[in-house]
Amino acid sequence: MSRVSGHSIPVIAWRNLWRNRRRTLLTLSSITFGVFLSVMFTAMQDRNWSDMIDLAAKLGGGHVTISHLEYRETPSLKKSISDASPLAQAALRQTSVARVVQRISGPVMLNTASESYGASFIAYDPAQEDASTLSFLDSDALLAGRMFANDNEKGIILGYKLAENLNAELDNRIVYTMTDKNGDIVSGLARLIGTIKTGAPNLDARLSLLPLSTVREIVAYDSDEVTQLAVFIEDQRDSEAVAMLLDSVIGTQNLAVLPWNISQPDLAAFIALKLGGTRFMSAFIALLVTAGIFNTLFVSVMERMREFGILMAIGFTPLKLFSLVMMESLWLALVGLLGAALLTTGPYLYLASTGIDTSAILADQGSMDVAGVAMSTTLKVGIFPESLAVIAIAAIIATLLAGFYPAWRAGTVEPVDAIKLV
């Protein structure tokens, strides 16, 4: 006859778990559902903020921005970087760095025959950049006209609102005026070749795009001079680490190497607030689940005091009884997590690939705009492996914590009194 070698603690604990099937199933479903909710919330947040940060990087200066130390305080074209290419190459040698692009940006005054508006400009090299470094280069963003064909054409692209304000139509002439490297007022003449719609109101009303070489000439920059190097990395979460690394590798007294969360503090604060909310939510769920498990284990231990007394009488040590109950709670955690994995996988995969279109819900708002960053209306999820690990470990720890007091009660049973209970 083959028998499972009887009563290792895990086997007894496992069987004990199923003595009150209904109660155990209820507890298991609360663990499963709690973990499911935590994972889904966290996955939504992880994905959402990650996308938002990537988008913010593509709207502005990359995940890490390299500029002249004083440029951030006073974005004047006097504060330039003169040796952009060697710096870019040095940055690209770092493994986590995906792309480095060169730009000139700053304030500009735009004039048409009838109107005049202050705005900001980004001058970029159309051969070097695409939608993954500058999000308005996406063909979806182009409302009318076209993008630049080469780096020295005499064209300008405007946010559609700005174009409206200027009364500018495609092919109209626009004069742009800025202060050059030497502090002199300089102007250029360009034709409006395209208008873009980003979804972010302050960009649509204030942004103009110019070709890099054209601007370089006008503002008296050298051939390798820019105001900004925008660094893009694979995983936005490495931004700070990469900024520190680059600072130590290529930093000089006059260079500022800043991660996005410092160069875009509004967005960083908003995301930190939201993440705090999710953590609070998860902690609250964990607390509810822990209370449920505690209740189950406590009731089941109190019902079995006589049995613990007998086990103690026949030679179980207090530690062994304690371990038995702790093992029961560990089983609850493991089975609950397994259930959570089964419950979560389907919806998660669907939301990760297809997502839910929320545009109907957000229709009256037109678009979602957070700290100047327009968000996609498709709700998608994507959880960082670390977040998943944290949730799983937290669930196990919560279960074990919940089991601690009941286990302690089992371990300190007084056999003489317990055995009298029938």
Added chain:
Amino acid sequence: MGETIIDLQNVTRVYQQGDVGVQALRGVSLQFESGEFCALCGPSGSGKTTLLNLIGALDIPTSGRVTLEGHDLSQLNRRQLSHLRRDRIGFVFQAYNLIPVLTAYENAELVLSVQGVGDTERREKVMSLLQAVGLDGKEDRFPRELSGGEQQRVAIARALASDPAVILADEPTANVDSDTAKLLLDLMQALNEQHAATFIFSTHDERVIERAKRIIRMVDGQIDNISFPGGGS
């Protein structure tokens, strides 16, 4: 008979009940020798259970000394007492002795596996004991699938499995009918003869009492009378 394995010297046990102390044992001095088959009797409340708990290292005396195989029990900590119970003492209680989630076989095996006895030795021992108590064929039943008498037999097998020095049975036959009681007594007697273990059992049942080789009669927390039905010393 054999040497003294249990020695009680002037043992008292007072239960504190609020402000009043209940004198459950009032100065009991007693010795047991190895291989004894001994009954504790006396009216309800006379202190039988209290005495068995003290001998079994489940409880500590208010004063006096209990020595088991030379170990002064008051000198041992909780863990050492657990190990002493595991290795040297077998318990059979009045009823519901068994762990409901374990089969008859697993219940009988329990102490051995806690002791860490190897697989083969364990199996041999448990199977032969279950056979000795007449339960072969029912090894895989859970306690709820066994009668009260059968459950008590499993408890006896479990108590004997670890070759303890002493088996303490507190009213082992109180919950079974008289035929079953007789069977259990036959069984205990046979096992007492085969194994060297001392059997001490408490009972109210006259027919059970008369099977003992020594009868200790208690009254009001004291030993009233000791008799040897089979004659002897």
